[in-house]
Amino acid sequence: MPQLFPEQASSFAPHVDALYGFMIAVTAFFSLLIGTLVVVFAIKFRRRPDHEVATEIHESGVLEIAWTIIPFGIVLVMFFWGASVWFRITRPPADAIEVYVTGKQWMWKIQHADGHREMNELHVPVGRPVRLTMASEDVIHSFFVPAFRLKRDVVPGRFATAWFEATKPGKYHLFCAEFCGTRHSGMIGWVYAMTPPEYQAWLTGGVAGESLAAAGAKRFVEHACNTCHGDQPGARGPSLTGIFGKPVRIQGGQVAMVDEAYIRESIVNPQAKLVEGYPPIMPTFQGLISEEGLLQLTAYIKSLSPATAPGAAPIPAAAAAERKPAKP
Amino acid sequence: MSSYAPDETPRVAERPNYLNAGYGPKSWLLTIDHKRIAILYLSGVTFFFAIGGLYAAAIRLELVTPAGEVFQAETYNKLFTTHGVMMVFFFMIPGIPGVLGNFLIPLMIGAKDVAFPRLNLLSWYLYIVGGLIALWATVHGGVDTGWTFYTPYSTVYSNGWVVVTAVGVFIAGFSSILTGLNFLVTIHTMRAPGMGWSRMPLFCWSMYATAIIQILGTPIIAITLLLVAAERLFHLGVFDPAQGGDPVLFQHLFWFYSHPAVYIMVLPALGVISELVTAFARKPIYGYKFIAASSVAIATLSFLVWGHHMFVSGQSVYAGLVFSILSFMVGVPSAIKVFNWTATLYKGSVSYQTPLLYALGFIGLFTFGGLTGLFLAALGLDIHVHDTYFIVAHFHYIMVGGTIMAYLGGLHYWWPKISGKLYPEYWSRVSAWVIFIGFNLTFFPQFIVGYLGMPRRYHAYPDEFQVLNVLSTAGASILGIGYVIPLVYFAWSMRYGKDAADNPWGATGLEWETPSPPPTENFPVTPTVTGRPYDYLTGREEAAVG
Numbered sequence: 092m093p094q095l096f097p098e099q100a101s102s103f104a105p106h107v108d109a110l111y112g113f114m115i116a117v118t119a120f121f122s123l124l125i126g127t128l129v130v131v132f133a134i135k136f137r138r139r140p141d142h143e144v145a146t147e148i149h150e151s152g153v154l155e156i157a158w159t160i161i162p163f164g165i166v167l168v169m170f171f172w173g174a175s176v177w178f179r180i181t182r183p184p185a186d187a188i189e190v191y192v193t194g195k196q197w198m199w200k201i202q203h204a205d206g207h208r209e210m211n212e213l214h215v216p217v218g219r220p221v222r223l224t225m226a227s228e229d230v231i232h233s234f235f236v237p238a239f240r241l242k243r244d245v246v247p248g249r250f251a252t253a254w255f256e257a258t259k260p261g262k263y264h265l266f267c268a269e270f271c272g273t274r275h276s277g278m279i280g281w282v283y284a285m286t287p288p289e290y291q292a293w294l295t296g297g298v299a300g301e302s303l304a305a306a307g308a309k310r311f312v313e314h315a316c317n318t319c320h321g322d323q324p325g326a327r328g329p330s331l332t333g334i335f336g337k338p339v340r341i342q343g344g345q346v347a348m349v350d351e352a353y354i355r356e357s358i359v360n361p362q363a364k365l366v367e368g369y370p371p372i373m374p375t376f377q378g379l380i381s382e383e384g385l386l387q388l389t390a391y392i393k394s395l396s397p398a399t400a401p402g403a404a405p406i407p408a409a410a411a412a413e414r415k416p417a418k419p
Numbered sequence: 420m421s422s423y424a425p426d427e428t429p430r431v432a433e434r435p436n437y438l439n440a441g442y443g444p445k446s447w448l449l450t451i452d453h454k455r456i457a458i459l460y461l462s463g464v465t466f467f468f469a470i471g472g473l474y475a476a477a478i479r480l481e482l483v484t485p486a487g488e489v490f491q492a493e494t495y496n497k498l499f500t501t502h503g504v505m506m507v508f509f510f511m512i513p514g515i516p517g518v519l520g521n522f523l524i525p526l527m528i529g530a531k532d533v534a535f536p537r538l539n540l541l542s543w544y545l546y547i548v549g550g551l552i553a554l555w556a557t558v559h560g561g562v563d564t565g566w567t568f569y570t571p572y573s574t575v576y577s578n579g580w581v582v583v584t585a586v587g588v589f590i591a592g593f594s595s596i597l598t599g600l601n602f603l604v605t606i607h608t609m610r611a612p613g614m615g616w617s618r619m620p621l622f623c624w625s626m627y628a629t630a631i632i633q634i635l636g637t638p639i640i641a642i643t644l645l646l647v648a649a650e651r652l653f654h655l656g657v658f659d660p661a662q663g664g665d666p667v668l669f670q671h672l673f674w675f676y677s678h679p680a681v682y683i684m685v686l687p688a689l690g691v692i693s694e695l696v697t698a699f700a701r702k703p704i705y706g707y708k709f710i711a712a713s714s715v716a717i718a719t720l721s722f723l724v725w726g727h728h729m730f731v732s733g734q735s736v737y738a739g740l741v742f743s744i745l746s747f748m749v750g751v752p753s754a755i756k757v758f759n760w761t762a763t764l765y766k767g768s769v770s771y772q773t774p775l776l777y778a779l780g781f782i783g784l785f786t787f788g789g790l791t792g793l794f795l796a797a798l799g800l801d802i803h804v805h806d807t808y809f810i811v812a813h814f815h816y817i818m819v820g821g822t823i824m825a826y827l828g829g830l831h832y833w834w835p836k837i838s839g840k841l842y843p844e845y846w847s848r849v850s851a852w853v854i855f856i857g858f859n860l861t862f863f864p865q866f867i868v869g870y871l872g873m874p875r876r877y878h879a880y881p882d883e884f885q886v887l888n889v890l891s892t893a894g895a896s897i898l899g900i901g902y903v904i905p906l907v908y909f910a911w912s913m914r915y916g917k918d919a920a921d922n923p924w925g926a927t928g929l930e931w932e933t934p935s936p937p938p939t940e941n942f943p944v945t946p947t948v949t950g951r952p953y954d955y956l957t958g959r960e961e962a963a964v965g
Binding site for chain 2: 096106170241243269273
């Protein structure tokens with residue numbers, strides 16, 4: 092007997108499965124209802140010598156309205172239920188661990204805030220929300236962990252964010268769900284959900300290297316970002332300290348929220364949303380910085396705003412540097 | 420309209436009809452008779468269906484084992500792409516409109532032909548030329564993008580013959596537009612005296628709704644594929660993010676056509692079923708107006724739901740909400756149809772001939788397939804099942820369990836009219852059962868393996884999914900046999916079948932009032948319609964009185 096349901100290993104898996112159960116019940120009910128009626132009518136009213144002529148049944152407006160209104164009501168329930176689960180999945184909590192994911196043909200590269208790097212493997216603790224910031228180096232990929240009921244397309248040219256909270260220690264499939272070329276079905280890996288002590292042990296073992304924010308700080312100098320965004324008075328570019336998660340006035344009188352997507356856009360396409368009061372002199376870095384580099388720069392710029400008030404940003408994220416676990 | 424009892428008069432052997440009106444390739448390839456063009460479409464769609472089916476067989480063969488041992492990964496990717504391109508663009512979309520629509524619309528409305536007979540022939544040539552170009556590109560060159568051509572894979576990274584395939588689909592698109600236009604004008608202007616809109620057969624209503632989608636939707640896919648080709652050839656930068664393009668824009672454009680296109684494939688099937696149910700219950704259809712209106716409602720809503728293909732692509736949360744509720748709304752007119760068909764059987768005089776078996780199979784599979792579509796409109800649930808085998812199972816329930824069952828049911832119902840011959844009833848019942856069983860065994864396990872998390876388009880997969888995949892392949896073998904049986908006896912009946920009567924089912928409808936097979940001009944005298952459609956009971960009373 093093959094398995095019928097995947098393991099429930101994330102905080103929202105039971106909610107998705109409950110909705111699934113309801114939909115199965117509705118599907119079974121109506122399929123059986125229609126199936127039974129069709130078969131019963133076909134047998135009961137079969138053509139016989141004394142039953143060559145059908146009996147005319149005149150249309151009943153009440154019946155027509157009933158079988159319009161009832162399906163309408165049922166799909167409305169499904170809609171609201173589906174939407175409530177959707178809000179649960181799309182709104183990450185404030186205190187999440189930050190993990191950075193880069194997809195490329197055909198592998199998943201993972202960077203942890205403290206500098207741990209993994210390939211096609213992701214280690215996370217159970218009981219703590221994990222927030223993923225994802226980028227693609229080539230085509231569209233999709234980060235899919237069935238046991239978590241989590242899926243998010245990683246579209247090149249922008250960051251994708253997603254979150255989950257593992258609830259059960261174990262080893263779970265990680266798939267690429269969007270067709271991405273020859274070895275698409277080889278773009279798979281494992282997510283290891285670990286108890287907090289095991290996770291601590293995993294963090295302390297292995298080579299952490301420099302933290303993501305520190306790597307970003309190096310790139311910040313390497314690309315000479317600091318010459319204009321260096322906080323000195325009269326600098327040619329706006330200061331980046333303390334901006335993350337806050338709104339900023341841009342030219343044209345609009346307001347933009349400084350989040351990961353905004354930072355990325357301001358690096359690769361600086362003229363798109365210019366901060367008010369600054370001339371359009373920044374060159375584009377499109378194609379000059381790798382996706383991993385962009386993630387590191389983003390982590391660095393986020394680290395310049397350590398006191399981000401929770402709730403200020405649409406997707407609140409505390410600075411990555413703060414998440415660095417204590418080293419012995 | 421005289422009697423509705425089966426007409427047992429044997430056909431006079433060589434009555435002039437559209438089949439013996441001319442012999443030789445020229446009489447077929449240059450014909451402008453809608454009935455001969457329908458036969459041309461029949462050969463075309465059967466050919467492309469066979470190709471698509473062979474590719475499906477190869478896919479199922481590969482998936483028997485988890486390790487991907489039969490074909491190389493690259494070959495496998497080309498297999499499912501060719502399967503999808505052939506089945507969607509060259510079988511499903513032209514299938515029922517090209518064959519049954521062409522043959523029946525003029526007959527059903529009492530016309531001598533469609534409004535633009537030469538354009539009709541051009542449609543067929545465009546379809547065949549487009550199909551052969553796409554076939555050459557996918558088989559000889561190979562394309563590995565999937566039938567969805569997602570960017571930037573298709574425009575920058577794929578090594579396949581994407582441009583040539585796109586050109587093939589582009590050309591066939593014109594065939595679809597012209598056919599839709601032809602049917603629309605025919606239905607508007609050529610109905611027989613007395614045939615008001617509310618007296619038109621429901622098949623014509625559904626073809627009318629289909630034609631609207633063909634005319635409005637197809638130009639979008641045409642321009643989108645041109646943009647893909649231009650980006651591949653000239654690096655235009657519309658979809659490629661490295662040049663400031665937006666890959667998700669492609670998805671919006673693609674699905675703005677391709678979701679309505681689902682209804683180009685399904686609406687004609689719904690029309691066929693309305694005809695079959697009423698003919699074999701020998702009773703007026705229940706809820707005529709509601710069934711007709713629901714076809715138009717489905718066609719209208721179909722343009723407003725494309726965004727449900729992008730719930731996980733980063734579309735805004737609120738766009739997701741809007742597309743979710745609109746997608747749910749499509750369920751309502753679909754449910755109306757199912758309930759009305761069921762009610763038509765109530766107190767009918769039901770005879771279980773082969774077309775009805777197909778129709779009942781259709782109702783069951785379409786109901787189940789439609790309900791599983793609601794799972795995909797539910798935002799929180801779609802996140803998990805999107806791009807898994809759950810989707811594959813769902814749309815095959817609609818396309819194969821729905822449209823192909825209806826297409827075959829329709830072919831069996833109108834075959835005596837089309838060919839003038841009867842097929843063997845025993846074998847046709849066997850085929851209906853074999854297809855129903857094989858179909859369910861193929862696709863039901865895919866719902867389960869999809870919810871377990873098996874992504875679609877996987878050449879190799881984890882071991883724990885093997886049992887369900889083996890079941891699916893076993894079902895596909897049965898399904899394949901089920902499709903070969905009708906092919907054999909239809910061909911057999913052309914030569915050896917008994918002559919069919921003009922109205923072998925005792926059905927209403929103008930198409931049954933003309934000889935089998937019909938003469939080239941369809942009706943010696945233009946008929947006049949005096950009553951409502953599917954009027955099985957009044958005719959009976961009159962016959963009894965007279």
